[in-house]
Amino acid sequence: MLNNSPFFRQPASVRSVMLRTLAALLPGIAGYVWFFGPAVLVQLALASATALAAEALMLRVRGRPVWLFLSDGSVLVTAWLIALTFPPIVPWWLIVAATAFAVVVAKHLYGGLGQNPFNPAMVAFCVMIVAYPQLMSQWPAVGFTDFAAQMQMVFGERRIDAVVMATPLDFLRTQLHTEEARETVSAILGAGATFGNIGGKGWEWIAGGYLLGGLWLVQQRIITWHIPAAFLATLVVVSGLAQFADASRYAGPLFHTLTGGAMLGAFFIATDPVSGATTPRGKLIFAAGIALLTWVIRTFGAYPDGIAFATLLMNICVPLIDMWTQPPVFGHKKGGPP
Amino acid sequence: MLQKLFRFHGGVKPAYHKEPSIREPIGAVPMPGELVIPLHQSIGGPPHPLVKAGERVLKGQPIGAPDGNVSSSVHASTSGRVKAVEMRLAPHSSGLAALSVVLEPDGLDEWIERRPVPWRDLPSSGVRDALRDAGVVGLGGAVFPSHLKVNPGKDGKLDTLVINGAECEPFITCDDAQMRERGERIVRGAAILGDLTRAERILIGIEDNKPEAVAAMERYAAAVGDPRIRIVAVPTRYPAGGAKQLIRVLTGIEVPHGQRSTDYGVQCFNTGTSLAVFEALELGQPLISRIVTVAGNVARPRNYEVPFGTPMRHVIDLCGALPDTDRVIMGGPMMGYLMPADTVPVVKATNCILVGSARLFPPPPPEMPCIRCGECAKACPADLQPFELYWFAKAKIFGKAQEYKLFDCIECGCCAYVCPSRIPLVDYYRFAKSEIWAREREKSAADEARERYEFRLHREEREKQEKAAKLAAKAAATREKLAAAKEGDAAPAPGAPSAEEAKKALIAAALEKAKAQKAAVGTPANTDHLTPDQQAQVAEIEARRAHLKEVAQSVRPKDDE
Numbered sequence A: 001m002l003n004n005s006p007f008f009r010q011p012a013s014v015r016s017v018m019l020r021t022l023a024a025l026l027p028g029i030a031g032y033v034w035f036f037g038p039a040v041l042v043q044l045a046l047a048s049a050t051a052l053a054a055e056a057l058m059l060r061v062r063g064r065p066v067w068l069f070l071s072d073g074s075v076l077v078t079a080w081l082i083a084l085t086f087p088p089i090v091p092w093w094l095i096v097a098a099t100a101f102a103v104v105v106a107k108h109l110y111g112g113l114g115q116n117p118f119n120p121a122m123v124a125f126c127v128m129i130v131a132y133p134q135l136m137s138q139w140p141a142v143g144f145t146d147f148a149a150q151m152q153m154v155f156g157e158r159r160i161d162a163v164v165m166a167t168p169l170d171f172l173r174t175q176l177h178t179e180e181a182r183e184t185v186s187a188i189l190g191a192g193a194t195f196g197n198i199g200g201k202g203w204e205w206i207a208g209g210y211l212l213g214g215l216w217l218v219q220q221r222i223i224t225w226h227i228p229a230a231f232l233a234t235l236v237v238v239s240g241l242a243q244f245a246d247a248s249r250y251a252g253p254l255f256h257t258l259t260g261g262a263m264l265g266a267f268f269i270a271t272d273p274v275s276g277a278t279t280p281r282g283k284l285i286f287a288a289g290i291a292l293l294t295w296v297i298r299t300f301g302a303y304p305d306g307i308a309f310a311t312l313l314m315n316i317c318v319p320l321i322d323m324w325t326q327p328p329v330f331g332h333k334k335g336g337p338p
Numbered sequence B: 001m002l003q004k005l006f007r008f009h010g011g012v013k014p015a016y017h018k019e020p021s022i023r024e025p026i027g028a029v030p031m032p033g034e035l036v037i038p039l040h041q042s043i044g045g046p047p048h049p050l051v052k053a054g055e056r057v058l059k060g061q062p063i064g065a066p067d068g069n070v071s072s073s074v075h076a077s078t079s080g081r082v083k084a085v086e087m088r089l090a091p092h093s094s095g096l097a098a099l100s101v102v103l104e105p106d107g108l109d110e111w112i113e114r115r116p117v118p119w120r121d122l123p124s125s126g127v128r129d130a131l132r133d134a135g136v137v138g139l140g141g142a143v144f145p146s147h148l149k150v151n152p153g154k155d156g157k158l159d160t161l162v163i164n165g166a167e168c169e170p171f172i173t174c175d176d177a178q179m180r181e182r183g184e185r186i187v188r189g190a191a192i193l194g195d196l197t198r199a200e201r202i203l204i205g206i207e208d209n210k211p212e213a214v215a216a217m218e219r220y221a222a223a224v225g226d227p228r229i230r231i232v233a234v235p236t237r238y239p240a241g242g243a244k245q246l247i248r249v250l251t252g253i254e255v256p257h258g259q260r261s262t263d264y265g266v267q268c269f270n271t272g273t274s275l276a277v278f279e280a281l282e283l284g285q286p287l288i289s290r291i292v293t294v295a296g297n298v299a300r301p302r303n304y305e306v307p308f309g310t311p312m313r314h315v316i317d318l319c320g321a322l323p324d325t326d327r328v329i330m331g332g333p334m335m336g337y338l339m340p341a342d343t344v345p346v347v348k349a350t351n352c353i354l355v356g357s358a359r360l361f362p363p364p365p366p367e368m369p370c371i372r373c374g375e376c377a378k379a380c381p382a383d384l385q386p387f388e389l390y391w392f393a394k395a396k397i398f399g400k401a402q403e404y405k406l407f408d409c410i411e412c413g414c415c416a417y418v419c420p421s422r423i424p425l426v427d428y429y430r431f432a433k434s435e436i437w438a439r440e441r442e443k444s445a446a447d448e449a450r451e452r453y454e455f456r457l458h459r460e461e462r463e464k465q466e467k468a469a470k471l472a473a474k475a476a477a478t479r480e481k482l483a484a485a486k487e488g489d490a491a492p493a494p495g496a497p498s499a500e501e502a503k504k505a506l507i508a509a510a511l512e513k514a515k516a517q518k519a520a521v522g523t524p525a526n527t528d529h530l531t532p533d534q535q536a537q538v539a540e541i542e543a544r545r546a547h548l549k550e551v552a553q554s555v556r557p558k559d560d561e
Ligand code: SF4
Pocket: B369, B370, B371, B372, B373, B374, B375, B376, B377, B386, B387, B390, B415, B418, B419, B420, B421, B422, B423, B425
């Protein structure tokens, strides 16, 4: 086209957006390594390598410029989210398969960068938790940071049952909902090993790391406040109401926000721009929906954490949400002058 | 008293690059060997040439007459001989030629007789005519004929007259320079515009990155001492100089797209326009030159007063284009247009000659897919969702694009400026708009043809029916008369005409009538002897057509001077 103003642009790029997102994950990862050992770093590396390879392959197959798209970094964000939401001691092939599935099916078969209606990392998570529910709910005990033993689980056949346990969420759920165990939340939470001062032991620190990185993303204007705020506020309100109604059966807001993938979900998963709502009001609705569904699935569902399913369910609603929440255009605002 | 300011949504803060061109005062341009003055320099109808090759013209002599009221005069920028009236390459990115008056200056620069316009004593229509005949148009770049905007609107008065000295585009400093050096005329022009629009207050808005201009204008305003006038520094944020955005910032009013701002009690003129109004009315000088910023890839950026018709290259040469120069842009980097050659003339819309190079404006890295990050929506001053518009434009779903208010887009370029995927978003909008215009033109042409056809069918049908009715009536009358004659027969009075004779008389009368009709018809115009009903229909169709035309025209002008 001849007529191509503007003639200069802000030096922004998809790559810089993605790289800064990865950087924002680092504090959370640091906490993760501290409490659960360095296995997660191996998983991150596995996922990254698989993602890059799968992306390169798909770009070649689809006839796209490989280096240009590979270097945008978006596929690394998907890979890291997979590695961080999966238990760090899952066998290596599970991470590889999950990542490959996310990139090949959930991203490229839907049209590649910018086209996928579902968050690829969450698609992978849901598929794997349905296919391998056992492996997907085994977490190392906090403090079990013996790298060699972890690697045996990742690359060997041996599962060392003594050091494997359910996540705090999972534990709480099974304890509360199995017929015979009629314990109260406070009793379970007070029971020790799995639980820390507020959330799950160690989890609250990891959550704190994600919170820190997430706030930095907001400050960097890579994400807006709408999604994290609406997500966390909804989770707090819903779990608070439930706790108020029956404190012996429902865990409170602090537990819910600081355990499992809540912080990761609020700042890094629900904020995926491609598959999320885009209008300011739409973002609020979208994030509130994810939080509500997450709480419902956590509390009444059969899976250890609900964020992945909740995200996919809300992804389906995005076109409708966006359509209904189009902000008024300049001069067409209600309540303005004539 | 502090002026309360409002915010507009979005906007960006590009690097301004204004300082280099504002160091020197406004310079004069030596007369070039040839001026090429395009006749069509404003929104509206192209003016008709008033001169022929070989004629001598004086400086300020009209050479193009306005085509109707939505048009504006064009004048000779200096005295000299008309070499030709012919098609010449126009300063437009299309690369098309336009009818131009080619003038060979005689070096005498001899003015026509200049007489101030007694505008205080003239009816408002007289003042408007004077402005039109002086060729005054919006000098912010939109070149909308000013005389069409000089009215108080339907309330008979205006709350606020906004004088736009914001000048938000990077590189451009022509308004800044003018405000510093010729601010008194701007202020006096603003007062005149305030009188003409019966404005209660006049706010001159200037971006706060031009403190010298603000200080100078405050001095001039104090000297003129018009209590209505206030100088207001507004926060620097592109596009604060968009008419709608500046009105919003100064008054809080948002004028919707396609509506007259006077209906909202506001009107907006550029500072350069204000100066042109002063010179046209108080000095009797038509608009024959303007201040142009030459900036970008030149050794000595500066503002010049340039007579219209001067080749851009002539001005660029004064500033020393750097060797790697590869393009010339008219306007700023955000909304400017690429020129087909550096030889095209400076016209009323030329606020800036931006000399470019690949170093200064590197070609954008390859376009990536939209990641729906929403950066563009955050930056859009029209509160649009640019990525949705982009999607609809790309998929050619134009109906949806219009639903998402494509035509509210002011093409400011903020969205493309911030897009991390480097999508040339504005190009997509321009494409979609031109496609929609083309389709609407086709459709209205088809509608017109269909209407004409339907009307003809309708008329033929009517005529047939009327003929039938007339014949029936005549037959009935004949029968009655025959019956009457028969009655007469029954009791024949002596000397009374027989039935035979009565019949003959009737026939003769009918023949007479037919003859008379034939004579009366002569050369019939096809709208003559229509029934009033049909005439009303014709009028209605004409009115609708005129309305359509008006609508079509009203979508075009961007009054964002
Ligand atoms: S800024 Fe670019 S990538 Fe982001 S939503 Fe807008 S068009 Fe898409």
